[in-house]
Amino acid sequence: MKEKLFRTDTKALVGSVIIGIVFLIMSQVTGRIDDLLDPTLLLLNGTCWAFFTGLIALMYKQPAGIIAGLVEAIVAMATAYSPLAFFFLFANTIGSLTYSLIARNFSMQKLSHHIIAQIGCNVTGNLCVTLGLIYIVHLDWKIALITSALTAVVGIVVASILDKAVYGALQKSALL
Amino acid sequence: MQTVVEINIEKLIFPNAEKPALKNINFTIEQGDFILITGGVASGKSVLLHTITGAIPHFHEANLTGKVTIMGQDIGQVRLNKMSDYVGYMMQEPQNQIISLDVYEDVAFGLGNLGISLGQIDESVKKALEFVGLTGYETRQTASLSGGEAQRVVLAGVLALNAPILVLDQPTAELDPLGRHELYRRLGHLNKVQNLTIVLVMDRIQEVISYANRVLYLQGGEIVRKYSPKQYYEELLLKKGRLNFPAVYNLANSKPAQCVAKVAGVSYQYSSGFRGCDDINLEIYRGDFISIIGLNGSGKSTLAKLIIGLLKPSKGEIEVFNRPLHKDNLTEVRIRMGFLFQNPDYQIFAGTLEEEVGFSLKLRGEQAEIIDQKVDECLTFVGLLEYKKMHPQRLSRGQRQLLALASILVSDPDFIIADEPTSGLDENQGYMVMGKLAELVHSGKTIMLISHDLAMVKDYSNRIVAMHNHHIQLDIAAQDLTQYLEKLKSIGLDFQELSLLSEVKDGTC
């Protein structure tokens, strides 16, 4: 079964906001743990981002994925959650759209489907963050690219596994 | 009388479900009816309501064989966002039905969607707020409302739309006795004076039955009995006589026994400045079945959280199992305690029921065989063994409540704190759970019950502690309850209301 790209019913719209808030809170939780472990790579935070971007796009399609991403990015900007918060606007929007555009071609029943969708999402999303690392944090572009690539690799692997498991559990739960 | 709803459902089945959620449902709702729908867990009560609101088939996917008509219109043909012309709908959690940030905007929400003029909206909002007794609340932030006030705002928002039928799904589950009484009184008024048709789903209906004219009892998705309120009560009294556990008034005997928890001069203030508890002194003894009662916001839950160490007292000291509660011994103390939260969804996370129940044992490093055995025992007790491999979120609200209870009992705790353990259960199941808790007390365990269900409190506790304005107002033996009825009534806890039961029995209601 191929995935649809759009859903604009009230359930999807409200879901995008509510799950967008869950996304935001979990980003804060993982961000705090990252700060304690390693404030430079943000591996947990990056994985959390990739996981939610994928999950929301699967649950409620578009534009819900974009709306949830905007909720997360706007609150991150207004609370100085990260120096790169402004670039989250683009990372979340482009990452979510890319995920949906790839996911619509697959049944999303296999882990490989999730990995392919996450590759698109992580590459585009992390490219936006790379721009932030260059323009805001003033990192050398090579270093910015390496750190983003590392975050993306971890994000692709872990978020794909988590997305498959959690989305599967949600389908079994009959809550969707 | 005019027929407003006609329900003929041969079968209603959800995708991937083995059994139909509803079958052979045939009844009509007449204008001016006040119908109570009750039944056990997963009996299909809420599903039946959703067929009247149009949520099935428009919002929840389901295969419906049959037809539901409302004011002569096939519900399948009416768009969900046009159903507000026919039905107003209220559900359990008011916070999920309040959309706006202030009271005025929230009551005006539905009216705004109809696209009517501002003048008309203003008039309707004011009228609705006046009816629910919230005139002057227009600019109040919805987040600052108490549970009862929030439910009244929801009612105002629904009434403002002027639909001829009001459908309510467990609207009082989160309210204290005063809040419940207020809402029932208003519903009764709407039904009698304004001839509004009311369909109300409740687990336990004894408090509202005097307002109703029909009772439907569902079991396994079917209407198994149709009662008049009087017939229902007669049958309930019979059942209650059979099920009732003789209360053990053991306060006097228990005093020399081991003190399980000692709260000495404890106060707690939240960081927001809100006072949780003030100068609480309480001793709980082994074998106590102590009930903490009080209106919402009186400090009951704060006290429970203090005893289990989720909150640290701002002043005073707490000892549990003769050890001062301290960060370093919390894990150890909690192994001997069980805390059942009011909302079972706060803890359910696993993919199957057995995984969920076995979680605490796994955390404690128990062996797999022991976990399996204990999980089976507990699931059997709560009647959920057949669903062992099922995803917990597929269970009904009442079943999830039973699952949460099983998850606590599996650790065999010495001291259980249960916050509304019977919410979401019908009378039979409620008494069954309370009976089990009483059994535990007899085997030497200690129970601290937080409840708004005064009937249960009266029937099962040996001690009743009433809280009011963050203080302990009364700490009495349950056997002395009759001496304190007036005092309890003055703080909004009316045990005399329970005598309604005998009035119905006598046919005076």
Added chain:
Amino acid sequence: MALAKLDPRTKLAWYILMLYFALSLQSAARLGFVLVVCLLASLILTGSLKLHKVMVVIVLLLGLQILVVQLIFCRQGVLLWQWGILKIYSEALPLTITGILKSTIIFYASMQFFTSASAQEFTLMLIKFKIPYRFAMLVGLAVRFLPLLKTEYVSIIDSQRTRGLKMENVWDEIKAILPTFLPFLYRAVRRSTEIALAMELKGYGRSASRTFSSDLEIKGYDVALITMMLLVICFSLVYRLLPLL
């Protein structure tokens, strides 16, 4: 208060202007000037900088984050100090300062914008931008449910702690993510379904438009301010792009 008189669209134009400067300027002096202007605007329009006081700590933390990254990764300028693979170069500090200034401007401007109007005003602004009301009203929904969900997450953590879940160190916290996140997610999905149903049954989306209890009316001074700010951006872009032509 002067701020309340301004149309949200004027505030949006100001926000865009600040973001533009934060991203396009490279010198610490110019960025510092923009930050001062940004703060002065708050002072003039709200009469105090009280709101920004609490943010000093946040900005310091933000700065620390950038400083750590620069100390580890910066390879520009002269090598000042070395300890194993850790090398500190002379450019690390100036780059940190501009980094801090840029993120501080973005943060202050975001704070200014998002706290300058009510959720209802933002909704009305989106409607003026021809966004359908079914989407525009989600702003209010986010503002309403953010604190509720935060409280709920704390309750879920409490609930799992009483079942024996430890939260004593970082490793415990990582292990606790799934048992606390999953009930949170399930509960949020259940909640959002209920909210959506309540909204639909109150006629949400019944027709293309709805009645709001207030409206936005753009004033002459708003138009003048927006035009001025857009002109500043245009002139600046032309000034930057001209040498390239």
